Amino acid sequence: MAVGNPSKALSPYICSSCSRSLKLRSRKFATAASPDIYDVVCVGGGPAGLSLLTALRSSKATSHLSLALVESQDLDRAQKWHLPPDQYSNRASSLTPSSQSFLSQIGAWSHIDTSRVQPYQHMRVWDGLSSTSRISFDSPAPEPAIAHMTENQNIIRALLARLDSLEPISLLDKTSITDIHLGPPPSSPAPEHASLNLSSYPHVTLSSKHTIAARLLVGADGLNSPVRTFAGIQTRGWDYDRHGVVATLKLSSESSHNPENPRGVTAYQRFLPTGPIALLALPGPYASLVWTTTPTQAARLKSLNIEDFIATVNAAFRLSVVDLDYMFTLSSGQLSELQWRESVSPNTSAEANGDIPAYVTSVQESSIASFPLRLRHASSYTTHRTALIGDAAHTIHPLAGQGLNMGLADSKSLASAVEYAITHGADTGSEMNCLDKYNIDMWMRNNRLLGAVDKLHWLYSVKSGPVVPFRGVGLRAVDALGDLGLKRWFMRQAGGL
Numbered sequence: 001m002a003v004g005n006p007s008k009a010l011s012p013y014i015c016s017s018c019s020r021s022l023k024l025r026s027r028k029f030a031t032a033a034s035p036d037i038y039d040v041v042c043v044g045g046g047p048a049g050l051s052l053l054t055a056l057r058s059s060k061a062t063s064h065l066s067l068a069l070v071e072s073q074d075l076d077r078a079q080k081w082h083l084p085p086d087q088y089s090n091r092a093s094s095l096t097p098s099s100q101s102f103l104s105q106i107g108a109w110s111h112i113d114t115s116r117v118q119p120y121q122h123m124r125v126w127d128g129l130s131s132t133s134r135i136s137f138d139s140p141a142p143e144p145a146i147a148h149m150t151e152n153q154n155i156i157r158a159l160l161a162r163l164d165s166l167e168p169i170s171l172l173d174k175t176s177i178t179d180i181h182l183g184p185p186p187s188s189p190a191p192e193h194a195s196l197n198l199s200s201y202p203h204v205t206l207s208s209k210h211t212i213a214a215r216l217l218v219g220a221d222g223l224n225s226p227v228r229t230f231a232g233i234q235t236r237g238w239d240y241d242r243h244g245v246v247a248t249l250k251l252s253s254e255s256s257h258n259p260e261n262p263r264g265v266t267a268y269q270r271f272l273p274t275g276p277i278a279l280l281a282l283p284g285p286y287a288s289l290v291w292t293t294t295p296t297q298a299a300r301l302k303s304l305n306i307e308d309f310i311a312t313v314n315a316a317f318r319l320s321v322v323d324l325d326y327m328f329t330l331s332s333g334q335l336s337e338l339q340w341r342e343s344v345s346p347n348t349s350a351e352a353n354g355d356i357p358a359y360v361t362s363v364q365e366s367s368i369a370s371f372p373l374r375l376r377h378a379s380s381y382t383t384h385r386t387a388l389i390g391d392a393a394h395t396i397h398p399l400a401g402q403g404l405n406m407g408l409a410d411s412k413s414l415a416s417a418v419e420y421a422i423t424h425g426a427d428t429g430s431e432m433n434c435l436d437k438y439n440i441d442m443w444m445r446n447n448r449l450l451g452a453v454d455k456l457h458w459l460y461s462v463k464s465g466p467v468v469p470f471r472g473v474g475l476r477a478v479d480a481l482g483d484l485g486l487k488r489w490f491m492r493q494a495g496g497l
């Protein structure tokens with residue numbers, strides 16, 4: 001990744017005698033005793049970290065801050081990421097309108113390759129145990145869209161392009177952190193930092209053996225966040241004993257997601273007792289699959305030949321739960337099983353009505369993968385001179401497609417807290433004057449969402465018992481509300497599906 005000339009001074013909170021020029025790639029690093037000091041060091045250059053840095057650079061109030069990004073991956077590759085128009089990454093996300101508006105506000109949306117973005121205007125969600133329990137979300141086609149599907153890499157590349165167009169930051173990619181500790185005791189400050197109490201600053205030791213110090217250290221370093229560990233922030237949560245199977249699919253017809261179609265584009269999700277299966281439209285005849293299922297079923301899906309994998313996905317939107325369970329007992333032959341079952345009881349009207357997706361006809365090579373799913377929530381997003389954002393702060397079940405959106409909302413909120421501190425002459429690392437504002441703004445909001453999505457998971461995991469008819473009644477009742485309050489609320493929350 002090309003690094004500009006990050007010759008930023010520390011923000012005015014530090015006395016001018018301490019300001020110094022920082023050119024990380026072209027200079028010798030400082031020693032641990034006299035480290036380079038940044039206003040903000042962000043560890044992790046995923047969507048959350050990059051959007052925070054872009055927001056800070058884009059705002060007049062914070063554009064002068066000295067910023068550093070530490071990322072273990074090669075950001076050059078991320079910036080040059082390219083796939084032909086008939087191929088899509090299997091890591092795609094559904095961006096809610098507020099995420100899209102945040103990306104626009106920080107100038108990143110104009111760098112998105114819109115030919116790889118698919119807005120959708122409808123969602124069909126139904127209970128696998130009862131085909132009559134459905135809920136439909138509809139926007140007047142073609143705009144406004146409920147949400148936009150695109151690849152995570154498209155978002156990352158756009159954020160990097162936007163960052164590149166702004167005042168340079170220090171990009172330390174292909175670099176991981178080996179240690180984080182607080183600075184030396186106040187009795188022995190390096191001469192050029194005599195006026196700073198560096199003992200309160202997190203010092204980050206890099207794999208290159210160099211050390212940088214942060215007035216504010218941000219952990220945007222994903223689920224296993226080393227920054228969170230350093231900060232001693234506990235998490236609560238559990239593993240779902242479920243895997244998310246993802247793949248890029250090609251459908252037989254574009255009818256359900258052709259932008260020219262006056263009906264608009266539809267996303268589908270069916271709640272099976274093992275977990276929901278979702279088919280989210282990508283441009284053209286392509287779609288992204290996210291199928292939450294047991295580790296055993298995920299392993300079976302990944303072991304199938306392509307024809308049988310496709311047949312099992314088609315069956316998951318069409319057959320009864322009992323029939324589908326039976327298909328999982330077979331080590332092969334799902335295609336002929338589906339053909340036989342459909343010849344006995346065809347289900348053509350549902351597809352014609354757009355109630356179920358068009359048939360999957362092929363799967364992009366090497367796009368089938370799976371991820372273990374868990375819920376994690378940090379007990380706090382902030383502590384002394386440290387803040388967590390994105391998956392480092394919370395990991396959510398993908399059934400509502402909210403993880404990346406929550407990370408973008410964290411970035412927006414933290415950037416606004418930093419802006420508030422700067423405009424009030426306060427220290428950006430101060431819990432009272434900056435970080436508490438972010439923690440209060442986001443923790444409870446995210447906790448509610450994590451709780452709601454977790455309850456949905458458990459509610460729909462139940463195969464039988466008194467709750468099953470009630471959840472059907474619940475879905476039908478919400479659907480019957482039309483565009484009134486509760487349904488609109490669901491639509492807003494479910495913008496990510």
Ligand SMILES: Cc1cc2nc3c(=O)[nH]c(=O)nc-3n(C[C@H](O)[C@H](O)[C@H](O)COP(=O)(O)OP(=O)(O)OC[C@H]3O[C@@H](n4cnc5c(N)ncnc54)[C@H](O)[C@@H]3O)c2cc1C
Binds near residue numbers: 175222223
């Ligand atoms: C199956 C599945 C489907 C999903 N679908 C959706 C969806 O539709 N919509 C949605 O909003 N979300 C979705 N999500 C969630 C979404 O993908 C994540 O929430 C999001 O990518 C997290 O972004 P992040 O920037 O917080 O973390 P990450 O993307 O994990 O980025 C963390 C970065 O930190 C770097 N890093 C880690 N450790 C270090 C270190 N020690 N030193 C330096 N760098 C380090 C990593 O290289 C990485 O670049 C889905 C998730 C799954 C599993």
